[in-house]
Amino acid sequence: MTRPVPTRVPPALAVFGGIGALVFVIPLVGLAWRTPWSRLGELIGSDVVTDALRLSLLTSVVSALLSLAFGVPLAWLLARVDFPGRRLLRAIVTLPMVLPPVVGGAALLFAFGRRGLVGEPLESVTGLLLPFSTWGVIVANTFVAMPFLVITVEGALRNLDPRYEAAAASLGASPFTVFRRVTLPMIGPSLGAGLVLAWARALGEFGATITFAGNLQGRTQTLPIAVFVALESDRDVAVAISLILVVISVIVLVALRDRWWRSS
Amino acid sequence: MSRSITAFGSALVSRSNPRALMTTPVVMLALATLASCGNGSSSSAEREVVTVFAAASLGDAFTAMEEAIEAANPAIDVQLSLAGSSALREQILDGAPADVFASANETVMADVVDAGAASSPQVFATNELVIAANVENDVGAVGLADFERPELFVGVCAPEVPCGSAAVEVFASAGVTPQLDTEEPDVRRLLAKIIDGELDVGLVYATDVIAADGAVAAFELPVAVSSTNRYSVAALESAEDPDAAALVVGFITSSEGRAVLETFGFGS
Numbered sequence: 001m002t003r004p005v006p007t008r009v010p011p012a013l014a015v016f017g018g019i020g021a022l023v024f025v026i027p028l029v030g031l032a033w034r035t036p037w038s039r040l041g042e043l044i045g046s047d048v049v050t051d052a053l054r055l056s057l058l059t060s061v062v063s064a065l066l067s068l069a070f071g072v073p074l075a076w077l078l079a080r081v082d083f084p085g086r087r088l089l090r091a092i093v094t095l096p097m098v099l100p101p102v103v104g105g106a107a108l109l110f111a112f113g114r115r116g117l118v119g120e121p122l123e124s125v126t127g128l129l130l131p132f133s134t135w136g137v138i139v140a141n142t143f144v145a146m147p148f149l150v151i152t153v154e155g156a157l158r159n160l161d162p163r164y165e166a167a168a169a170s171l172g173a174s175p176f177t178v179f180r181r182v183t184l185p186m187i188g189p190s191l192g193a194g195l196v197l198a199w200a201r202a203l204g205e206f207g208a209t210i211t212f213a214g215n216l217q218g219r220t221q222t223l224p225i226a227v228f229v230a231l232e233s234d235r236d237v238a239v240a241i242s243l244i245l246v247v248i249s250v251i252v253l254v255a256l257r258d259r260w261w262r263s264s
Numbered sequence: 265m266s267r268s269i270t271a272f273g274s275a276l277v278s279r280s281n282p283r284a285l286m287t288t289p290v291v292m293l294a295l296a297t298l299a300s301c302g303n304g305s306s307s308s309a310e311r312e313v314v315t316v317f318a319a320a321s322l323g324d325a326f327t328a329m330e331e332a333i334e335a336a337n338p339a340i341d342v343q344l345s346l347a348g349s350s351a352l353r354e355q356i357l358d359g360a361p362a363d364v365f366a367s368a369n370e371t372v373m374a375d376v377v378d379a380g381a382a383s384s385p386q387v388f389a390t391n392e393l394v395i396a397a398n399v400e401n402d403v404g405a406v407g408l409a410d411f412e413r414p415e416l417f418v419g420v421c422a423p424e425v426p427c428g429s430a431a432v433e434v435f436a437s438a439g440v441t442p443q444l445d446t447e448e449p450d451v452r453r454l455l456a457k458i459i460d461g462e463l464d465v466g467l468v469y470a471t472d473v474i475a476a477d478g479a480v481a482a483f484e485l486p487v488a489v490s491s492t493n494r495y496s497v498a499a500l501e502s503a504e505d506p507d508a509a510a511l512v513v514g515f516i517t518s519s520e521g522r523a524v525l526e527t528f529g530f531g532s
Contacts, residue, residue: 109460109462113460113462114417114461114462115460115461115462131462132417132445132446132462210449214419214445214446214447214448214457215422215446215447215448215449216444216445216446216447217447220446228449229422229424229447229449230424231351231354232348232350232351232353232354232422232424232425232449233350233423233424235354
């Protein structure tokens with residue numbers, strides 16, 4: 001740990017950087033200003049909100065864990081194995097980050113819907129149907145969230161000094177042991193950061209979810225969808241739910257992200 | 265972490281040419297300038313723009329209405345903004361720059377009038393909820409009672425929007441407890457999922473079934489529980505040019521306007 005040397009702040013950087021910060025701060029102030037603080041407890045306690053909160057926490061955490069289980073091996077393949085079409089695959093994996101989520105949701109529907117390419121045979125064989133189910137929400141969340149983990153972990157793998165892995169291998173460790181005992185611990189901070197980013201993206205996911213999984217309280221209505229529906233009927237409820245989302249996100253991002261950012 | 269992001273960035277921007285770092289924003293700025301020029305020259309400077317906020321279910325009819333109004337009044341440029349009526353109400357009450365509001369029911373319009381944003385709304389069309397069933401899913405669903413079958417995929421509009429609040433009333437008066445799979449935020453989204461076969465049955469407007477062009481089968485509700493919604497339109501107090509807004513409202517409520525609406529299946 002090195003302390004940053006105190007520097008004189010160039011005025012241009014201070015002004016533009018300050019304006020940049022305001023872009024993020026002002027909307028939050030607006031939200032706080034519009035919050036019906038005296039009714040907040042009653043609004044948050046309503047069953048629409050508690051159902052959505054429970055569902056959001058469940059689906060975002062499961063999505064983050066699925067991203068971890070499949071995203072880390074995928075990142076390793078992208079970083080370490082020179083297979084044909086690797087650049088194309090990397091672009092496809094990162095596509096959900098730039099694609100409008102609604103487009104992602106429609107694509108999921110064409111693939112995994114009841115009439116979908118994979119969905120129809122999947123249903124006839126296993127009876128499993130993703131649309132309009134909580135699993136549908138989890139799939140939509142994972143689709144948009146996993147790229148954040150893959151990118152972060154792949155970047156870390158590429159920047160790793162290969163001599164440590166080579167040393168372990170030369171001492172007789174199998175490739176999987178090297179991955180588990182040397183590679184994973186060394187990319188720990190990036191892995192944690194990627195996991196948090198993926199979780200946060202899953203928590204805020206809206207477009208792909210409503211397109212693919214629909215909207216039903218207790219089954220597919222997550223916090224962002226509850227906000228969207230409430231904005232048309234009860235602004236106070238919408239603001240209260242938004243505030244929950246902001247508070248959860250800020251707590252997690254400050255507590256976890258800060259730690260991992262510093263240590264890398 | 266910061267290093268890994270840098271690695272990702274360097275994969276996108278050419279590593280060999282540091283000058284790219286400076287030229288990229290300049291190219292972006294040039295693109296933005298070009299794009300904004302194109303927009304400026306194509307907008308009609310002479311015609312009076314009248315912004316019409318219209319319920320999602322009016323979409324097809326009002327697209328035709330727009331052409332009819334502009335053909336009859338070359339000095340007017342109608343611009344449509346389509347969404348759920350209640351979403352439009354919130355936008356209007358938040359000060360969105362709209363001139364005319366066409367709501368799918370009278371309740372939503374009443375909120376706008378009560379807030380002082382419009383006065384003397386006029387009913388100009390009616391519509392009815394019908395049961396829509398996907399024709400290929402072969403569900404044999406023809407009645408409200410089928411909405412209780414758990415094996416069917418059943419959708420309605422969210423109760424926050426007019427077609428959803430009407431559906432709630434229909435189920436209540438029919439004594440049916442539907443086994444819902446989704447409450448879609450507007451009727452066209454619901455219709456699309458029935459057309460795609462993701463949903464088996466749902467309650468949509470009669471006009472939506474006509475728009476679906478054979479992809480869904482419609483079954484009328486029993487008279488005792490049927491639900492007719494009355495569309496109402498008003499010029500908004502915030503209208504930039506009240507005369508132009510009144511002219512558009514006048515056309516929509518005229519016999520010419522009614523003729524357009526009738527071709528799309530709306531009642532009068």
